[in-house]
Amino acid sequence: MIAISGVTKTFQRRGGGTHLAIDAIDLDIAEGEFVSILGPSGCGKSTLLYIVGGFVAPSGGSVSVSGRAVTGPGPDRGPVFQEFALFPWKTVLGNVAYGLREAGLSRRDADAKATALIATVGLKGYETFYPKELSGGMKQRVAIARTLAYGPAILLMDEPFGALDAHTRLRLQNELLQLWERDRKTVLFVTHAVEEAVFLSDRVVVMTRQPGRIKAVVDIDLPRPRRRDELLLNPRYQRLVIDLERMIEDPPEEMRA
Amino acid sequence: MSGALLRAGGTLKPGLPPVFACLGLLLVWQLYARTLSVGGIPDALSTVRELPTILGDRESLYDILDSLRRMAIGFAIALALSVPLGLLMGRSRLFAALVNPLLMVSYPVPKAALMPIIMLWLGVGDASKLLVIVLGVSLPIIYHAYQGARAVEEKMLWSASAMGMSGPARLARIVLPAALPEILVGCRTGIVLALITMITSEMIARQSGAGNILFSALDMAQYETVYAMILVISALGILLDVAFEYVRGALVGWSEPRHDLAPIPA
């Protein structure tokens, strides 16, 4: 469904030089697949996701979605950012209804659909709240609902739970997994938390640092539906977590630099 | 679309483009005066030619320098009074609540308009003009020093008092440097204000100074002089701004560059 071929990105440095952020990324993601990108900070995970989203143009290579080349953002690919990026001037309802209104729904239909979605992400009763009046976890639920509202076939999630406390993070992981197991969207999920990647994904793509390249692609052959408490006791899960952790640490890149 | 702006945004760096902008503005003026030839409006070229006459004239040059001297003194006095006041307001909620309404009431009053009243008491000489400049410049500096001091991290002060620093020492050695970028924003507004107050007060007192030359020429229908003085005063404003930007860069190079919002005249 998503075909990334030979994507590179170089940034212009302030002084005049260039900085190769990601280099020759090839990756194919099938429909309904949950793929995580795992890598150390600064390896270019976000950059790759932004390129797939069409927010940032690649310096080389190409991305296509369902056979069509990506030239810009579109409602087939819904982003969820670590910083939530909610519209501060809109209420929860206004944020979630935004994409529906853009899709041409009447205010009434959009509001009705948005209200239902807000309930599914567990925020019933918060429709008239402004983002600043919500906790981080609630904000991210709103952001997810806003993106789900316009029905993108692909979700592009950039460390969506990175800014949340450990407890909220686990809860949202569970809820995301339930949502995904229900409607099996294609998900590209960026994280630097190994356990999160293993828990959620069908495949984990490990990236190297500077420039970001694909170091390995690991199949997560754990049965679904997954439950966290069962997985923690599962030797296969433990093995995958340990292997991936080693892969990220090893060889220590700080030392090579 | 706006990702690029973030990097480009904010500061307007001095350099060639502003010079081109000056030339462009003069060109537009030239074409406007030539094509429309509205009664009495001299074109840019003849106005620029008039400049040596004004700046070469001993008396008018002395007048202009006199204005600048008053402005510098007035500005210095305002700075010395306003910064401590603003910092104190920023660190004491009670003091801020006490002083703020008074400032709010006096902000929209044009300070130069007090000139006739002040002249009744202090005469038409330097004292009145200085006082008006001090009043005009103070408000933005107080306001920005207040905002800057208010934003200082509480924890920085805690660690300072843990080290045994006294109250006044904390104000001078922690709050002042931390609020400096914001104070400088106020200073830039203050400079423009000082210029405006200076010109207007001289227009009202009509005794000496750049404002006096400008408005006397207007009264006597010496339009070339009027336009040339406008150029001189504009250039003063721009040069002071450039000089200020230079000083600011040297003082607070560590802080984010930021173009001020507001030249507030008075």
Next chain:
Amino acid sequence: MSALSRSEGLIGIVPILALLLLWQAAVSTGMAPPALLPSPLAVLARFAQNMADPAFLAHAGITLYRLFAGFLIALALGVPLGLLGATNRGVGAVLKPLVRVLAPVPKIALYPALILSLGFGDASKIVLVVADALFPILLATYQGAAMVEPKLVWSARAAGTSRGGTLFKVILPATLPSILTGSRIALVVACIVVFLAEMITSTDGLGYVLVRAVRNFQTVEMFVPLIAISVIGLALNGALALARRRLLAGFPDED
């Protein structure tokens, strides 16, 4: 919070009252001759009396008209220019150096030129107000728009908003707090400038009332237009604060 700020607001009256008392004392004790400094009571009485005087109100109305006309034109020019300058490279490249040059020019110095080309009437005064109010609004809008979090724009683009549509649906609302901050400064500027312009040409308006009082040595009368412009400034500031609270309900608090 609100109870606290209300009592803090009350505290603020103390210095104003103290100043008035000091003023009154200076007059009562004869330290200041009434010809030079009228008593505050006399000034307030005259102010109240003038508030019922149609001629004075007409002058105040003219000042208000020029102030609003200039401010609204500045708003109508400054906001679109600021938005375009921040979002369009070409516009920005032309706009930035122009603003760099024009913003620090003391606009009041241009007033003689405005009088010569537009006459002594409303036009020259309104243009002067525009020239002075424009830059605070333009700069605030430009800075606000340049700082808009790109991910807000991306979120809207992904939801199907066109590139041009984001200008109105994302950048403008996200810039609103900055625009209002710029407007607050611009309003103070407009009050000050319109008054000075009226003093210079002195045909009508509150500035003229002051000059007339000066010419006739009516010291009590001199204070009245000053109080009037202060009241106008305060009222406009209050109205803007109200608009702020309504329009910016979702934004983080400021002040």
